[in-house]
Amino acid sequence: MAETEPNRVQRNETLLRIFFLGNLTHKQAADYLRQEAEVIRSRQQILDHVENTADWERDDIAVYGHLALEYGHRLMAMNLEWTDWAIGQLDARPARADESG
Template sequence: MSLRHAMLGLLAAGPASGYDLLKLFEISLANVWPATQSQVYAELSRLANAGLVKAAAEGPRGRKEYAITDEGLAELRHWLTDVEPKPVRRIDMLLRVFFLDRLDPAQAHDYLERQAAEAAQDHEELLELRETVSQGEDALSVYGSLALEWGLRFTAMQREWAEWAAGQVTALGGRTFNPVPTDPRLFGSGD
């Protein structure tokens, strides 16, 4: 997902200023696609230059409300139906797991316990957010609840996995391993 498509999606619900969009991000998309004020305003400019949005109204102190154009709506629909999401392949936390043998077992266990605690904290924050989101009857609340449920299930899985992994490290009891893989199948025949 790109910031471009997030903003087009928000503007498809109705005109909004940059400030309005920033507030909408904070109450809805921040958990899946956060954006800063400078990013929102810069992207609005790019969207306008591309003809995907237009200034629909201008208020005091240069405040502009933007509306999605027909071209912008077509782009949003194209992105929603024809562009496959890119899978996340780089996960910093899991990269670190590959090298936990470089730490003593207690440090490796503590790292995994911290991951479990962070996932539990994220889960609690999403549970609190659920109370707010579930009250809305608007499309952003209804479909946002679907995304929120994914977040709740994902953070629960992260916590469960990290607790399990910490137990696995403890069960190893400081056992040492070869520093490089020794299975010849991993490297081919060598011919």
Template structure:
């Protein structure tokens, strides 16, 4: 007899695989394309290295969720999502609960900023700010360059990209505020409470 009281696990992370299924639902792409595209768009909410992408593509082919539609120069393999793959995406959205948790190391570090002297903390925030400006610029470039109107897939992606834009704009506004607080001595002993 199987002890059914023990069988309580239904968790299905596998975010990467669903990201890939989405990206391969439009134009066929290679693992190399995907790795680069991840950097620029989906990578803003779910980063992935090629070392993780290639094995996953293999599994997806084995399960019939994508197929290799062509082979280009230098062994370049082009994949595309099958109808079964699209079904898998639909099931994923419908059946599994979203994971609303956020992981952001760069912000975790701000918690610890009090261990640095004020001037060093300010320099730290300045470096972060520059990074955020880069991200914002990159997203705005993407918004300007890609043909979003093409199909529902691209227009759907445009929705998320728009969040990216607002996200980095908010980050920059926030970090300016934070720098102002630090400048006024918040991180020093007996310093003032941050004010909104």
């Protein structure tokens, strides 16, 4: 682990899809983001469950397991905050003319 660098290149398919949300209707795009928020909330619940059920007294996970878990908590919190912000951005914009009635 200490001799080689990790591959830090990450592809985020969700973010790629978000980039192309303009191909959908305003409602479809907002619904997609709302669904993503639900997925994130579900993942937060999984992390909470791990935190509440792990054997934190074991030396091998007491410190480093907590570090990894905290990373997950913070990542999910940031993702949810961003998703809520993005939904607000879409909701503040009027629907395109080709989408109305």
